[in-house]
Amino acid sequence: MAKINIADIRQEYRKSGLRESDLPGDPLSLFNRWLQEAIEAEVDEPTAVIVGTVSPEGKPSTRTVLLKGLHDGKFVFYTNYESRKGRQLAQNPHISLSFVWHALERQVHVEGTATKAPSDESDEYFRKRPYKSRIGARISPQSQPIKSRIQLIRTFVREVARWLGKEVERPDNWGGYAVTPTRIEFWQGRPNRLHDRFLYTLQSNGEWEINRLAP
Numbered sequence: 001m002a003k004i005n006i007a008d009i010r011q012e013y014r015k016s017g018l019r020e021s022d023l024p025g026d027p028l029s030l031f032n033r034w035l036q037e038a039i040e041a042e043v044d045e046p047t048a049v050i051v052g053t054v055s056p057e058g059k060p061s062t063r064t065v066l067l068k069g070l071h072d073g074k075f076v077f078y079t080n081y082e083s084r085k086g087r088q089l090a091q092n093p094h095i096s097l098s099f100v101w102h103a104l105e106r107q108v109h110v111e112g113t114a115t116k117a118p119s120d121e122s123d124e125y126f127r128k129r130p131y132k133s134r135i136g137a138r139i140s141p142q143s144q145p146i147k148s149r150i151q152l153i154r155t156f157v158r159e160v161a162r163w164l165g166k167e168v169e170r171p172d173n174w175g176g177y178a179v180t181p182t183r184i185e186f187w188q189g190r191p192n193r194l195h196d197r198f199l200y201t202l203q204s205n206g207e208w209e210i211n212r213l214a215p
């Protein structure tokens, strides 16, 4: 197989543009529009988002999750509170969220703070999950070393038997994080790498300031 030099892989971005006149005062409304357009374009995993957290020593780490809610100006995702990201957020609530929709040549970067979602909201979402995903959430010590896959499956099967015929309860260590944004950047790819970037920054009076950034 011929080896392709990765430095030679390049693409012009010419699908769309973002103009000042396209920008609403509320960045959440533009985010909603872009998310809907990603869903309508049938991109893979349109709600996938890369979550950045920081360790107490100031070391960053990232992973992908799925956005499950967007309401009251907050972005909501679900995870294990005792996972690596959960332990980091317990010490430092600063968080970043990066959405990338390659097919639309768009990305959105959000920065803000995360708080645990109210437990009734996590309960409501947990009830909507497929039965086996609810069991999985109960038994997986997310981010911890485990002996083997067999051991994981044995624990899963035991838990399935335990909840047979009963409503599976949400474990205390699993639930939502609601991210309150303070900075949201919209990026639309343009030809010649002269991309459109608009940054919304939350002001102390609750208004969003908008600035165009150099690409």
Ligand SMILES: Cc1cc2nc3c(=O)[nH]c(=O)nc-3n(C[C@H](O)[C@H](O)[C@H](O)COP(=O)(O)O)c2cc1C
Pocket (backbone or CB within 6 Å): 045, 048, 061, 062, 063, 064, 065, 066, 067, 077, 078, 079, 080, 083, 084, 085, 086, 142, 143
């Ligand atoms: C497409 C995709 C979606 C994912 N969605 C979630 C999710 O919604 N919640 C979650 O806890 N992990 C999700 N994961 C797994 C995380 O990326 C990660 O492995 C896990 O949360 C543990 O991360 P941590 O050890 O950094 O805490 C997803 C992974 C992928 C690739």
